[in-house]
Each structure stands twice: as structure tokens, then as C-alpha cells.
Amino acid sequence: MTTQTTHTARTAGTAGDARTTRRPARTLRTGLAAAATIGLLGVGAASASAHVHVTPDSTAAGSSSLLTFDFAHGCESAPTTEIAISLPEQIDDATPTAHPGWDVEKVEETLETPKKLENGTTITKRVSEIVYTAKEPLADGVRDALQIQVQLPTAEGESLAFPVLQTCTEGATDWAQVAEAGQDSHDLKSPAPSFAVTAAEAAGHGQGTAEGGSADTEQASNTSAAGSGGNNDGGAGTAGWVGLVAGLLGLLAGVAALVRTRGVKK
Template identity: 50%
Template sequence: MKHTTPILTVTALTAGALLALASPLAASAHVSATPTSTAAGSSIVLTFSTAHGCEGSSTTQMTIDIPESILSVSPTINPGWTVEKINVDLATPIDDGHGNEITTRVGQVSYTATTPLPDGFRDTFALSLQLPAEAEGETLEFPVLQTCEVGETNWSESTIDGEDEPALPAPFITLTAATGDEHGHSNTDAETVATHDDTTAIATDTTTASDDVLARVLGAGGLVVGAISIVLAITARRKQTV
């Protein structure tokens, strides 16, 4: 019986240490994409978020690849970042339905930080775009190259059903059936997506990353276990001195 309290104390201290270590690991969330809609043919605002740098190094640039089936993108101006649309040639020019020929599309959107984003601080990047029509069930990937002051992280690996999540998964969305209410837009790929006034557009973050929630839960658990450990340690010492 004399050894029971010290053993419990060591166990509690160990558990508290493990939970404290788990908190920063859980906070290392992937780059994620949150759509306002996934219906084929709909106009959406797709919001990308990141909460960490490259192994602790501050983020200086986020470059988002746009799938070939998306022909036009309107990036939201983000305070503290400059933004650039990078055009690429279409393999086959298409008619926009008004007698004009479209020969290029936005292949990438690149945000560059005016001041590097420190590791552990969260920011979001919102793109207005139109999803391709008649693409129900298709998965669209948006690989993101995260460049930091030291090193870079290429979030470009495909997530495959039935397999373990890759180490560096590309953000993606899976298109659902068209709802018939695509905000009045045509279902042709050549239709120009809706634009917005960059001076009033607001990128609204509609979700809280599950990894952030897990980190908070683990962090709170670590504090509780740590407090219990201190009480047990004090109690053990008092019993030993009696």
C-alpha cells in the first residue's frame, strides 16, 4: 500500500505529459477547403484555410491549382496578402456562347504574404467559381503549394476511398447532383462565373476545423490531468512525511 500513491502519481504525470504533447500535434491541421455548395453547375465560394507553417517556419505564399474543368475564377482580396491569377492555355479553345472564343483559363491563384504568417496562426483564402455541369459524382482536387521562409509543403496527394489518408492530401470536393437552382447561371462550361466587388467581398469562414477542436479538447484534458497530478503528488509527499 505504501507504493500505491507514488505509482498513481507517476502515471498521472505521464498521462498529463502525453496529452500536453498531443495538443500541438493535433493542431497541425491539413490545408482544407470548405465549399458553400457542391452541386454540379452551381456558383460557389470555395474557402481554403491553413493553421500551420512548414515544420514551424512562417508561410510566405499559398499557390492553389485550379482543375481543368473550371474555366474562370475570381479570387477574394485578402488583407495582408497580394494575389495573382496565372492563366494557362486551353488544349482546345471553346465558344463562350456569344460568338467569342475562349483560349485561356485561370490555372493557378497565388497569394503572397506582405508579412509572413507565423506557424500556429490561421488564415483563409476564398475563391469564387462555378462548378462544371453534368459532373455529379466527380471529385475535384485543388492541390496547394505552401511556401515558407524555410522549406515548402506540397499538399497534392490524392485521397482514395478505402485507403489510408495520405500524408499530404490535396484539398478536394465531390460534386453532388444539380439542384436546378444554380443562382440563374447557365449549365454550360463556357458561361462566365459570377463576379463580385472586391472592395466589399468578405470571405466568411463557415466551419471550424475538426483538428482545431480536437487540439482544444486534448489541451483541456492535459490541464485537468496535470492539476490532478499536482494534487496527487502533494498528497503523496504529505503521507510520506507523516
């Protein structure tokens, strides 16, 4: 009986040791798989965040739009020294925003054929590029944003691409790829920042909104004033009831204390 018990205990101990041995190996394999997955996700996220993005404050046809170009990575980890933003042919001029730490330059090109604008004037030159040069190289992994203001074309539905040449202390990246029809821009290795022009705002819409806003503001102010008066009266009434209840509770507490005191004396 003793032998059988000892054998059973030994067998259980051996099985336990085997399970203990296998568990770290399984845990290690699971950990490696998870690490690999996280690594792949990290590479994908880093690749996406490395792009140069453009954010317009307006996409309406014919509107004046402030475009913000932001980036957070250099060229293969090298610090950025220059950002050159090319304007699409639908845009003739741009006003760059001054940015501390960067010198800015407008580059013009001569048109092969003079171009007549909607206001009737004819131009022979256009601004083709805005170049920002860093006074000190911008380190990889540090985010920055540069802005230019442009007049959007009047044609609704046009896609505007702004190729960006990012020059670094070592190498350069040309963000100039444009997605073809049916192609996802996320599949491109170095896509150009772009957006689509939307429908123009209705004439007088802004003025109507402003007037409507004034009326709404006045009405809201009147309502607020009336509501404020009501709230003040209600607040006073509430404060009165609270004071009355507090007084009653205090009186009851005093009576209870008196009763306890007389009980102790007896």
C-alpha cells in the first residue's frame, strides 16, 4: 500500500513537473506571438503616421481655405531640413503663414500660355511652390505643422493634390503619389496630401447665418435673463425651506439631548 502511494505521488509529481516545464514554453511562444503582432501593428502605425497630411479649414468651391500640412517623422529617422509644397495647376497663388524656426519662400513659374482669371485679369506667372527651410533641423519624431492660404477653384468635385518634397540631413522623401481611379490612397507608399473640393456655399448664406445668429443670440439672452430671474426666486424659496428644515432638526436634537441628560441624572 505504501509502495503504491509513493508511486502515485511520484507519478503526480512527475506530471506536475512536466506541466510546469511545458507552461513556460507555451507562455514564451504566446508572448513571442503577441510581440510579433504588436511589432507588425507598430510598423503599420509608424508607416501611417510618417505621412505628410493636409487639413483644410474649408473645402467649398471658390472659398478661401487655410491648409495645414503636418508631419512628425523625418526621412528614415533623419532630421527634416526642408518642406517644399507644390501647388496644383488649378491654384495660381498662395499666402504662406510665417512660422518660428522656418524660413519661407514663394517660388514662381512662367506660364507657357497666359491665363485669364474669373475676375477678368490675365496672368503670365503663378506661384508653383512654397518652400519652408528649417533654421535648425527638425528631429525625427517631433511633430510640426506649416500653413498656407489659397483660393480654391470653383469646380465642385475636383481633387487637389499637393505633392510635398521632404528633404532631410540624410536623404529625402517625395510625397507625390496620387491614387488612380478606384485605388485606395492608403495603399500608396508615399501619397501626396490631397482633398476633394465640395459644393460652394449658397450666396448670402454666411450673412443670413450671422443675422440669424444675432437674433438667436438676442432671444437666448432674453430667455436667459427671464430664466435667471426665475432661478433666483426659486433659489430663495429653496433656501428658506432648507433653513426651516435645518431649524427643526436642530430643535429635535436639542430635545433628545435634554432627555438623555435627565435620564442620566436619575
